[in-house]
Amino acid sequence: xxxxxxxxxxxxxxxxxxxxxxxxxxxxxxxxxxxxxxxxxxxxxxxxxxxxxxxxxxxxxxxxxxxxxxxxxxxxxxxxxxxxxxxxxxxxxxxxxxxxxxxxxxxxxxxxxxxxxxxxxxxxxxxxxxxxxxxxxxxxxxxxxxxxxxxxxxxxxxxxxxxxxxxx
Numbered sequence: 472x473x474x475x476x477x478x479x480x481x482x483x484x485x486x487x488x489x490x491x492x493x494x495x496x497x498x499x500x501x502x503x504x505x506x507x508x509x510x511x512x513x514x515x516x517x518x519x520x521x522x523x524x525x526x527x528x529x530x531x532x533x534x535x536x537x538x539x540x541x542x543x544x545x546x547x548x549x550x551x552x553x554x555x556x557x558x559x560x561x562x563x564x565x566x567x568x569x570x571x572x573x574x575x576x577x578x579x580x581x582x583x584x585x586x587x588x589x590x591x592x593x594x595x596x597x598x599x600x601x602x603x604x605x606x607x608x609x610x611x612x613x614x615x616x617x618x619x620x621x622x623x624x625x626x627x628x629x630x631x632x633x634x635x636x637x638x639x
Contacts, residue, residue: 476501478558478589479551481508481543484524485517486623487531488605490597494562495538497591504537506554511544518606518630531620548582559588564598612636 478498484491484507498505507528511521519527521542528540543550551559559579561572569590576588593600600618609615609627612635616624 475503476558477504477506477554477556478502478560479506479508479547479554479556480560481510481547481550483510483512483515483517483602484528485515485519485602486605486619486627487524487528488597488600488602488619488623489617490562490564490593490600491528492531492620493594493597494560494591495532497594498560499535499537501589502558502560504539505560506556507532507538507540508547508550509540509542511542518610519626523626527620527623527626530622546582548579548586551586552583557586559586561588561590562593563590564593564601 478501480495480498482491495505495507509521509524509528517524525540525542532538532540541554547559551557559576561576563569563572572588572590576590579586579588592598605615605618605627609631612632614634615627619627
């Protein structure tokens with residue numbers, strides 16, 4: 472009998488981007504389901520609240536039954552244990568991401584040697600996209616259409632206004 476394979480895809484998702492959605496869709500080719508885990512980190516100065524990020528992800532995923540969106544705080548390993556998940560999925564955009572992610576994966580394995588991290592390279596269409604760049608460009612009046620799902624684009628425009636020079 473086939474056991475259901477679920478992976479945990481954690482992040483801040485502030486805001487969710489097409490790069491995140493690409494990792495989710497590609498992860499679903501490997502796993503039966505994913506738990507997208509939105510980090511509650513009060514120390515981070517987020518543009519969107521945790522609740523808004525959860526809603527944005529759910530809206531972008533169009534209620535795919537194979538994906539659950541949940542929140543967590545504290546140690547990721549502890550959350551993975553609570554969820555009964557032993558695989559963490561992480562996206563890598565560039566070599567610069569690898570060093571940090573490699574250290575984090577090894578620390579997680581030290582905390583619980585039953586938890587593995589699977590690294591997935593971001594698709595070539597999205598390797599330059601980061602939530603930070605999207606936030607900064609939107610905040611400074613740039614157009615981020617094509618970098619984020621339509622519902623996220625609308626939310627960014629509500630926060631920061633339309634792109635400078637755009638038709639109102």
